[in-house]
Amino acid sequence: MKKAVILFSGGLDSTTTLAIAKAQGFQCHAISFRYGQRHHHEITMAREIAGQIGVKNHIILDIPLTEIGGSALTGKIAVPKNRLKQKQDQTVPVTYVPARNTIFLAYALAWAETLNAFDLFIGVNALDYSGYPDCRPEYIEAFEYMANLATKAGVEGKNFSVRTPLIHMTKAQIIQKGMTLGVDYRLTHSCYDPDERGRACGHCDSCLLRKKGFREAGVPDPTRYIEDQQAV
């Protein structure tokens, strides 16, 4: 059984990616990071989802990104709300975390090498996404090329592949794919700025994209939003 390492945050995209890797017959090794994110609730959910989908193992690493700073997700800068609604903003938002996917993929690569796994899965998406540079296909290709020069296994002729099954899908298509694989989206967490009980704000980029995805997929949105529950 071929092994794969899956970057797995407990969000909608990475959960669907994990389900796809599993459906493709890989033995799945999931890796998550506590990096000082406001939405560390996602890690609590990640543990539960990993158990439900069934992974060989799941490591959660504590990494010191708050000491580096530079992002609304790890610092004191406010998370922007209702931003995608206002205009088609093409700039990189303040929720961008400098070099985050490079750091995540670097750890995934290290772990993969020790496991003799040569497939790394990452749920990046270049359509319904927040505009982060490290989600684009050209970045992923450059990382993959570098990875094969960086490692003992690469030099010895093994070939690391960075697999991005969601990269050309809309959020609606991702949800539809996940539904066919039995993903329980109630467990997944996307919001950048949840309350202390893990309920979604409903207005950050990530919430807006998620809402739009469920709407366009014609699937009832199972997310627990703060405002819905206040209304109840």
Add this chain to the structure above:
Amino acid sequence: MKKAVILFSGGLDSTTTLAIAKAQGFQCHAISFRYGQRHHHEITMAREIAGQIGVKNHIILDIPLTEIGGSALTGKIAVPKNRLKQKQDQTVPVTYVPARNTIFLAYALAWAETLNAFDLFIGVNALDYSGYPDCRPEYIEAFEYMANLATKAGVEGKNFSVRTPLIHMTKAQIIQKGMTLGVDYRLTHSCYDPDERGRACGHCDSCLLRKKGFREAGVPDPTRYIEDQQAV
């Protein structure tokens, strides 16, 4: 004054690299890692050297490489001794740490982006080195290319450079260069397997390369070796 981020372990190579960056007029931001290395003594020395050479700031990050394993430097595998003496061994040794420079450079890149620094210095060397794949020029070039696709700054047209002033130098040339810049090599630590007082084993790859370097440079070796001090 242009800023630079310097990967700085407190070893001979990275200390010389720091001195070179300083001599080139950069405002120096040094970054070190505690990653569970046997030779964490290097970090104690790094702090002292950074103060002596004069850096703008110095961060020391704790990163979870022992949870990944796969190396004699972070695990229970023994560090090989007198290996370079025995033969011209072309294989990657067990002291290789999977994806280490990729992880280190990824953090350096993240920090550089938050600092508006576009020069990253790393003291890799492709001549008198242990045979690690992530010390070779082709790896460095691939990382640099990837870094400019990975980041907001890169996308906005800033250009990150990964500078490797030592890459084509012998260990002797590195030492001679450092001497002209006033580096105090007594403070630098290279040994992979020191005793609890930080004294060098004298027989690991790193000690052998260092000894050879001082001998060929015609410079007295200031290293505190375990065996010398036992003889006294």
